[in-house]
Amino acid sequence: MAPRSSLMLANRAKPLPDFHSSEKWMECLFQPDAYLGDEVIDCYINLIKAQEHLKCRSGGRVHIENAFQFNFLKRDGDVETKTDELYPSKDMAQISSAERRVLLYLDHDMVFIPINIQEMHWYLAVINARNMEIQVLDSLGTSSGRNDLIDTIKGLQRQIDMVSQRKELKDHRWPDLRVASWPLRDIEMENAKQTDSSSCGLFLLNYIEYWTGDELSDNFTQDDMSHFRKKLAAILLSSDINKRKGCPLYKYDKEVDAGCSSDVQILDSPTNPKKRGNYFVYLKKTKY
Structure with missing residues (x-):
């Protein structure tokens, strides 16, 4: 496990969401x-x-969806499957879950959805309500x-339509509920x-x-990804939740440099949100 001295989370004011870093799926890092x-x-x-300063950006309030939820949205985009088959009237748990999701989305200006193409490629879709576009x-x-x-957006539209039939959707942040239209x-990434x-x-x-709704707040290229892969492993391994769950991943101890106390500065809050690395860690010198 990456020792506390080599990598620290910048903001520990709130407990992190519950997750457990297991050896098998960490191997990719x-x-x-x-x-x-x-x-x-x-x-x-x-x-x-969990970082408060990332919940509101220049493009508005942000909700970040998880990769798991993408599968349900995509499933609901299958036009050959009827809504009452996906959400039977007797299954109030599923209906209530969809309703909570729709209301959550409508309470934000942007919804970030990770898209996974057949477990071969990742990209980001941003539902930007202010601009009424899918970035x-x-x-x-x-x-x-x-x-x-396209299937994901159709699935969301189905959920919005279903919820709107059950209750009046008002006092939300979206200027138009016809998100499928x-x-x-495509955002030009230039060097990223x-x-x-x-x-x-x-x-x-x-x-x-780093996406604000209009631009990336930091610059990064392919050359940065090798270091980020290693830093990502250290961030996840040294997180409070992973330590509390008791998952040391001993086989990687030698691969993550322990560093020393002079290599890290602990931040109570980000000093410069636009400077790369300040969101979670600030390393005084690179160990990789």
Whole structure:
């Protein structure tokens, strides 16, 4: 486990969401060409969501969805399946869950949804209500198809329509509830592009962390991803929740440099939100 002295979470004021870093799915972070799985993506998303200063950005209030929920939205986008088959009237638990999700989304200006194409590629979809558009941040540019995203938005539209039939949707932040009619807009990433075959998940997490609704608040390139992969492992392994759950991952002890107390400065809150690394850690010198 990465010792406390080598990497510290910047904000410990609130307990982190419950997650458990297990050895099997953490292995991808110690293999330079490995694809990141849902578990790693969701763990880092949970850490981002725990940071108060990332909940409101220049583009408005942000809700970050987890990778697991994407599958349900995509499922609901299957037009061949009727709504009452997905949400039987007797199954109030599912209906109530969909209602809570819709109301949560409508209470935010932007909803970030990680899109996973057949466990081969990650990219970020941003439902931007202020602009009434679906923004696409893809490290491979426009080379990937958007069928998964289209089905996801159709699924959300189905849920919105179902909830609106049960109750009046008012006093929300969205100017229009016909989200399926909003245009898709691919965001030009300039230098924040993928040039290998395995870094898409790493780029996804950086997009989630730094997208403001109009631009990226920090610059990063493919060259940064190797270091970020290692730093990501250290962040997850040294998190309070992982320690409290008792998952030391002893086999990786030698691969994560212990450092010393002079290598790290503990931050109570970010001093410069636009400076890379201040969201979670501030390393005085790189150990990788």
